[in-house]
Amino acid sequence: METVAAVVVTYNRLADLKKCLDTLREQTRSLDTIFVINNGSTDGTEEWLATQPDLRVTTQANLGGAGGFATGIDTAYKAGYTWLWCMDDDCLAAPDALANLLNSPNLGPCIKNSMSVSVNSRDELAFFVDRPNVSYRKVSDMAGLDLIYGVASFFNGTLVHTDVVKVIGIPDKELFIWGDEVEYMTRAQKMGFPVVTVPSSVFYHPASFDRDGIPWPAAWKQYYAVRNQRRVLQNQFGNTLGRVLFASWATKATLQQAMSKRTNRFYNFLLYGEATLDSLTNNFRKRPDTIRTLQLYKRNHK
Template structure:
């Protein structure tokens, strides 16, 4: 992996070409939501050069739905159905690999539970000459502004929950994280940090990928609304931000995948044992609050402990290696 000092920060005078971009979508058994996303892509102007759909072995009518859009989408559609459910992490890894192999200069990744604002690609492309790792903004299901934690406490490996949400006249803020619900990334950065790590399965994968990107280039979140969530999620409105409901699977991977983050930090010389342990403790406490306040139960704590236990095995694995760079 390239050293952080060899950064790719030089702006370019080359105009953004929408045909050089690929939208990569990961879906699993949510054809109704996927249909809304594809309909929004159909309305886009301009459109990307390719749309890649990674199907995590859905058992519903996803295949038939995708094929029904092949002629009407107005751009080249690439459909790849995986043999097993590899989780969001495996899906985004496959999606980014497919887009990269298509020769895409820009890769725009997203889940199936969003829709694209019609001029979303033009809004992202406006920033493409200046930056190579870009995050746009999203509307929530109810049309409100969705707040995303764009900065992490570096050595603790956890999001800073109340980082300032406002933008100044520059229209962007530097970030050191990432979110696969809208990450817009240049192939040069992908070449340096490799594809997303499928070992995460779900959770923390995009934060880690965004952190790796920020070590190579200036990563930014821009004041451009480009996506809208189409799925309502139970949440606790805290005023400044929301806390969403979760699941037993998420609780498990939230704690287990701390070990993968620890291994990445070790491999890059960024690991601080006391601070990282504090980050793990705060994560555990946050999940207890989520259970008690959002879901109004304490059932599910066993999955947190099980994740910690399995994470210890990962952290002790001397054969563990980060995802390799492509160049």
């Protein structure tokens, strides 16, 4: 009999976490267990989780989404579950989301993702997908399709078969945030596992935003999106070509920041440059408090 464990990663969003867990407890296909990885929350999350006997909780230092899912997937995999259903704490699952994933066409060991719908605009996708010959922006763009190959919004209702984990391992905690989920998806594709979205399975999530437009000081998150992109390209194109493509893309993107009309473009330029250099020199050790551009910004904006 196939078993399913949910893996939920949370950090300082207790109200969102409670809503997310309520939707998991109300699934028409009941979960066999729910793992919650608490990334060192300081908002009362740890104390509240201690009062929830149906949850299997791990509390650790804040290792970002990458570190949270690395711990969660590793824990659930070692516990012997057939499928691992992974999500952030700000996701809301439709009542039949899990049942529809499991009842979708059998692809063998694979990764199946729920369709991510904007929580604020139920006719719009939370994450736009643009392909050479097709774009997915509205729910209607996906409606009526059984499976959409090569499209998935990790980790928002992402159902991973245990055999996939056995081959590709767990997410790389060194990536911290932003790009770790894409790296994991492309790693699975590189090893030949199908990655699909199942439109009949619905997840609600806050809509994506223009990352380049994040105001400072929160723009430090973009550092990880740039730095981690090299790993994604190397999964897709091989180590040598991927590295060359990253250097070309990152150089162009860094110069574009310098020429943009955005506020704080100087810091954006420095941030992109720092991320590019760190990626090319394989420096994946930095955490937010050691990003030099952020340190400079904070010194100049006391």
